[in-house]
Amino acid sequence: MGAVRGSNVFSLIAAGLCASLIGIGLARFAYTPLIPPLIAAHWFSADTVVFLAAANLLGYLLGAMGGKRLASAIGSVAVLKAMMLLTALSFLACAIPVSAIWFFAWRLVSGTAGGMIMVLVGGVVLPHVPPTRKGMAAGAIFLGLGLGIAASGTLVPALLRAGLSETWVGLAALSLSATLLTWRAWPVNAKPPKVESAAIPARQRRALAHVYGQYGLMAIGVVPSMVFLVDYAVRGLHWSVDAGGLLWVVFGLGALVGPLSYGAAADRLGFARTIRLTLAIQVLAAALLMSVSSSWSVAIAVFLLGTFPPGAVPLVLGRVNELLKASAGAQQAAWGRATTAFAIAQAAAGYLDSFLLTLSGGNFTVMFAVACAAFALALSWELMTRTIPASA
Numbered sequence: 001m002g003a004v005r006g007s008n009v010f011s012l013i014a015a016g017l018c019a020s021l022i023g024i025g026l027a028r029f030a031y032t033p034l035i036p037p038l039i040a041a042h043w044f045s046a047d048t049v050v051f052l053a054a055a056n057l058l059g060y061l062l063g064a065m066g067g068k069r070l071a072s073a074i075g076s077v078a079v080l081k082a083m084m085l086l087t088a089l090s091f092l093a094c095a096i097p098v099s100a101i102w103f104f105a106w107r108l109v110s111g112t113a114g115g116m117i118m119v120l121v122g123g124v125v126l127p128h129v130p131p132t133r134k135g136m137a138a139g140a141i142f143l144g145l146g147l148g149i150a151a152s153g154t155l156v157p158a159l160l161r162a163g164l165s166e167t168w169v170g171l172a173a174l175s176l177s178a179t180l181l182t183w184r185a186w187p188v189n190a191k192p193p194k195v196e197s198a199a200i201p202a203r204q205r206r207a208l209a210h211v212y213g214q215y216g217l218m219a220i221g222v223v224p225s226m227v228f229l230v231d232y233a234v235r236g237l238h239w240s241v242d243a244g245g246l247l248w249v250v251f252g253l254g255a256l257v258g259p260l261s262y263g264a265a266a267d268r269l270g271f272a273r274t275i276r277l278t279l280a281i282q283v284l285a286a287a288l289l290m291s292v293s294s295s296w297s298v299a300i301a302v303f304l305l306g307t308f309p310p311g312a313v314p315l316v317l318g319r320v321n322e323l324l325k326a327s328a329g330a331q332q333a334a335w336g337r338a339t340t341a342f343a344i345a346q347a348a349a350g351y352l353d354s355f356l357l358t359l360s361g362g363n364f365t366v367m368f369a370v371a372c373a374a375f376a377l378a379l380s381w382e383l384m385t386r387t388i389p390a391s392a
Helices: 008-029 032-040 046-074 076-093 100-128 131-141 143-160 164-181 202-236 241-269 271-291 295-306 308-323 328-359 364-384
Strands: none
Touching: 008 046, 008 076, 008 100, 008 131, 008 143, 008 164, 032 046, 032 143, 032 164, 032 241, 046 076, 046 100, 046 328, 076 100, 076 164, 100 131, 100 308, 100 328, 131 143, 131 241, 131 308, 143 164, 143 241, 143 308, 202 241, 202 271, 202 295, 202 308, 202 328, 202 364, 241 271, 241 295, 241 308, 271 295, 271 308, 271 364, 295 308, 308 328, 328 364
């Protein structure tokens, strides 16, 4: 991979941010505020719209599993550029409601692109960043997730005033513009080195297995607020739809703060300590959301919860890289497995939460109790394994 120096590093970080914004921030989170308009416009039935939402999560899992393999064939940078273009194309395709199958296919494509971007973007950008700034750089890359969440509560409603098809076209135009503006910022395309599993010492493999398990528990913890927050505000707290939308904006503000603040903390405290600190905050925030109903208390809890979905990504990526300092190829392979573990747990948690919500007759407290327990288990697991060194 070609060397990147000086101010070009900032351009590369900006390219990574745009990749995460397009492939995950917009492709996943912009769909949430589009669900009611899709139903109201009779593009699809309510059940079909919810089913289509799951297509992106399924695609994300496929992308996480196949990203490294495709990068080995054509190079990581080529994959990233192709996935950004493909996501823009998927938005444009969704502007035409041909059929549910058509929509499902393109939502699946966008999810697959997002999974591949998540697996590969850190491995392309971070090797060019000084060690003392890797936490902040990782946070900047995945700030795109937070920007996507924020845009879903602000930009998408503004685009909807022009119409539903026009909104999809607007998302396509934004994605294509960001892709082309950062096209030349990427380094020279190169195929990542192949890494045999035997090259990783047993002690480090065990440490990585702990990280995978903890990341899966984090996925279970973030799903209730990330997927059901507006529904909780409207049906659980009996707020208006507008108030529920404002609460999602608060969640988005937290998502903007999370990546950079978590990354800065990791540069000062280390990735493992920052993971423990932020998990403790999430346990308290989830417990607060379960036990209060006043608007200010709910807003504070939601803001804190919002920092975690995008903020946890640079922390776990940094921890994986910290455990495998000697090999960039091994880092990328391990990060791919971590992303796959997250994707599997996230999809399972979505179905579990839906089942619990139905079984309990719409009792959202049960769902947030599961999230609180998942965060607490992840924290306990991290505390029990804190004596494992960063490298063997």
